[in-house]
Amino acid sequence: MQVLKFGGTSVASAENIRKSVAIAAAAAAQGPVVMVVSALGGTTDALISTGSAAAMADATYRHTLDQLEQRHLSAALELLHDGQQGVEKAVVEAQFAEVRRLCDGIFALGELSPRTLDKLMSYGELLSSRLIASAAQAQGLDAVWADARQLIRTDSRFGMAEVNTAATERQVAFFKAKTEQTIWVVPGFIAADANGTTTTLGRGGSDYTAALLAAALGADKLEIWTDVSGMMTADPRLVRSARAIARISYQEAMELSHFGAKVLYPPTIQPVMKRGIPLWIKNTFAPNDYGTLVEVTPPHTAAVVQGISSIGSLTLLNLEGSGMVGIPGFSMRLFAALARERINVVLITQSSSEHSICVGVNEADTAPAQVAVDEEFAGEIAAGRIEPLRPERGLAIVALVGDNMKDHPGISGKLFGALGQNGVNIRAIAQGASEKNISTVIRAADVRKAINVLHEAFFEATYKQVNLFILGPGNVGSKLLEQLAKQQAHLLENLGLQVRVVAIASSRHCVVNEQGLDLTAWPEELAGAPAQSLEEFTQLIIGRNLRNSIFVDVTANPAAARCYPRLLEKSVAVVACNKVAASSDYASYAQLKSLSKEFNASFLFETNVGAGLPVIGTLNDLTRSGDVVRRMQAVLSGTLNFVFNNYDGSRLFADVVRQAQAEGYTEPDPRLDLSGSDVARKILILAREAGQVMEMSDIEIDSFLPPACLEGDVEAFYTQLAAHEAHFRALYDDATAAGTRLKFVARYADGHAAVGLQQIPPGHDLYDLRGKDNVVLFYTDRYVEQPLVVKGAGAGAEVTASGVFADIVRAARL
Structure with missing residues (x-):
């Protein structure tokens, strides 16, 4: 038995549905297939918005539902034969009639309860799964629609119901015994409680449905079909050189998933991990790509770090005070206060002096967390034994993940060194005893830079990317750009440096390209570029926040030299052909040298004395x-x-x-x-x-x-x-x-x-x-x-x- 799950992008259109059905058909040639499907991409969000609009007496929900209905009807017309179209049209119209009645009731009551929302959201998967089952049948496949509400049993906690595993396994076994079709098409995300009331499985629910069915059926494998070719060494939206991880352990996959890798949601892995069922992550739009195989015990690899991931929108809550030292129970009370508000703790760290406890929570939970904790410790705060809770917003977690990090010296040092050299300040650190994960809390604004720096350090030993911001493309500056153009390939091949000129600024114009300017065409591009002041150019360098940035000043402008301190403080290296800074008053010169040392940013000015002479x-x-x-x-x-x-x-x-x-x-x-x-x-x-x-x-x-x-x-x-x-x-x-x-x-x-x-x-x-x-x-x-x-x-x-x-x-x- 094989279980294949197809996400929202994999079934977002008639064309995508055909691709997904073709993948399921190919798998069915090897044995029975369970095809778990999400709602058509964007449908669930649209249904939630209609419910919210109706609850707020906003009648625009009716227009949204009309658009959703038309989208499903259009897909049915593209996918089905003439004889099937009428039947499917009637099903879609009947389903949307139910949705409209439900939304009209919400509109009348002015209330959207968790139970009603679960019911409303379920229509996305119900509609898509029926449509896909019909599409499979239209292609001559031996397919049957199976209602997940008859297969998966949960409690009645609406919004994120807890699964009754034993009851679910009985229901799945019963359905299997009476079903002869080769392909089951099952809606993901939805289930039912003991009374038959519709529930949902929460975030990652369709993956969870697939994992539950795979475990209950003792499947040979579970395949998650999505829009990327497996789990990646880093988020490809942030790191252009990120690559797929061929094989990975369940533990590593869970760590990466927890820290922001969007391919999987950690709870979905549990049922198949317990049974040792291999899990494949595959790309619907590139089915021949290997993808990622998640196993209990993958083959040994020399890679120390498997991947880098992140969580944004984080707040650090710092509870501190001398009254905590040596007094048991403070941690318990802190976590209990947060738990009462159903606030999830993402990260924990505590100083060995017991003077402070620091926890990370979702930024949206900051206000209720602060109220809950301050109330819990009101007595100690009033007595001055501890300080009121101090939230620090605008943060994120960047994590290194890998089974081989255990007992491997130097990983933390390499991590901290790479970040420090690029001016990324670490606010907190957490590492478990298993040493599978090293988590660092940094400014959210530094995430892109940090992940690229770490990916370069741990996965791209072949080259280091360097980003140049050049001020002054005059006589010397133009010769420098000419030399850079000639030597880019040499630098990459022989020194492992990928040197990119990101911006060129003159006294009148500034041209910018974060991916690197064409050094054979920069004069024309600069001539047509807008004007930019020196202050704006400096802010551009700081705002871009690119790794391994170097400001190259090829002017004699005193104002340019006055920008050096701000750049060095942001760990931007300064290469100065301009003599003003190094020959100005000694205090300024000493400050620049000090900042260079403090922020690990080079301040070099060889040409100030002997041009090209060393x-x-x-x-x-x-x-x-x-x-x-x-x-x-x-x-x-x-x-x-x-x-x-x-x-x-x-x-x-x-x-x-x-x-x-x-x-x-x-x-x-x-x-x-x-x-x-x-x-x-x-x-x-x-x-x-x-x-x-x-x-x-x-x-x-x-x-x-x-x-x-x-x-x-x-x-x-x-x-x-x-x-x-x-x-x-x-x-x-x-x-x-x-x-x-x-x-x-x-x-x-x-x-x-x-x-x-x-x-x-x-x-x-x-x-x-x-x-x-x-x-x-x-x-x-x-x-x-x-x-x-x-x-x-x-x-x-x-x-x-x-x-x-x-x-x-x-x-x-x-």
Whole structure:
């Protein structure tokens, strides 16, 4: 004997009913079949709404019933032969005449009792099952309709009746003995009490009907046919990479079902689990998919975690107070008070100090729970021995489930680490002694992120998804996007990083695609995108709440730097090409470093000093390994090095500077480079990274520019450069006469820093520095006589973009 249950989506239309009947027919070729069916999708909700409307004297229920009747009649016309259509039409019309009389009575009384509601809801399954039985017969199948009210006996607790198993087994055996047909079509969800009054089995009732019949018949298997291909490792609506679980134990299936997996409802599993009957979860719309086989003892698997599930709309109720410590009975009284209000406790946790008990309940039960508990402990609250109950709303449970988690070390650590690195705060934790389930309570707003993070950690060892929000697609930014486009496949294949650019924002537009922008078409998409302020862009990053998010600032905007603290506090990593934050006042710099550490969010700014050169990274490696930086000497401006390497008096100094700007080696305002302030910021950053508390005002700047060059706008600057050509020629001639070369040098030693133009003699490490190259000499406790040298191109959009790229990869891999 086989029992096949078909849910609401599987019988929602004539086309779907045909598919379900075909599946039952194929099964019948292997032996007798019991076909348990739900109401046509959406019918039960519609019937409940008609009853509620009628009870509130809202006559619109009549229109709803007309629509429902027409839907069933249309399905009958599509499914049945001409000779059957008249008979089925009469049955449908008779059924709806009963429903209308029932609703008219509710309308007249202005009351909808649980008993009447059970009666009203039962028509959904009664109508669908009769229609499907007729459809099976129309296809020549040996089918019979069986009234579940004659098979399943319950008590009279309407709304969620309790089954009388012994009486049910007798009724099923009696029906089987007198029935010869190969296929039984049975309405799910409904039953009857000892008086024959219609009852319902509550949530998951049709599954429960199928399980009860399978157990009573000693079925070879129970199949649950739905619209997904089995139980999934996570909710596919939240996790795009979720996959079906091929085989799973009953215990694991119950845990997953309890924590939100919608395929099964835990009580429905009990009858077949007790009998050891295998349960298959199959997809009506993809019948060849394997689905999920639920067994008492599935084959051993190497998977430690079988699935991740969640429950939303949760409230934590925290009962605490010093008067609870060492006093027996508090827990009993708490649970008794909730039980009297029929409030189900979803999660329990208690501190070892016995100072507090925390329980999770459905958010809808918050108010009655608070009243019940405060009344129960009114005396202790008045005496100050315990605090009034404190509900915390807006929460959810995310649970890891797996039989193999037992005695397997590191699972909890991996769970907490993955969530912590993405800024998901855990409000409460519960783990049973069986170790089949680890439950964490988090903000409901973090559920999508948390489940994706955990699915990535436990099921997707092949790659890590990284989500980039890029501000500033200018010269460097566009090169960065070009490099990302070229390297996406390489990053996935070689580093296991799936890097997606989710948003690109300029000063005028912002384009967003949560699934990742097309990096070959972003300029056109950005040009047509709406405007968005910096505040709105920051809120967009926080609001999207995506896992492994990185904000990439490729601007020089001080306002952008002011957004960093808010992002770091949300565990969004920050990669800054913008020098403002790291070179602003020391308190702000220290705050960013502290927030980065506190919230496990990278704050990286390698390009602030040497473009693509690993200057800060090298310095950090030295200090992390215990070395102490005593002195630094550096040429940190690719612009100035380019200018002085190319100026030989044969053409104007102003023309060489213009060339540097045209080739992209300067800031938009070249005075930032030539004044020495940009180099000063760089040595300030290095000094801070070496452990020195220092402000910009502490840097001595020896400018080689005449004061008039710094007045007015950029064009006035060039005019003044040309006017002071004799000054620059004299600097060059003096150096040439001394056999030296001009370099703009940054120096740090013993807590002091300075920048200025110097004449460098032959043989010095800075003498042969060519083109736009930068160089940094680190003198440390380990590198005393011969410095550690970092040297290479220090300017240009391409190399700067590569430095930002390197920081992105570094942040993604942490």
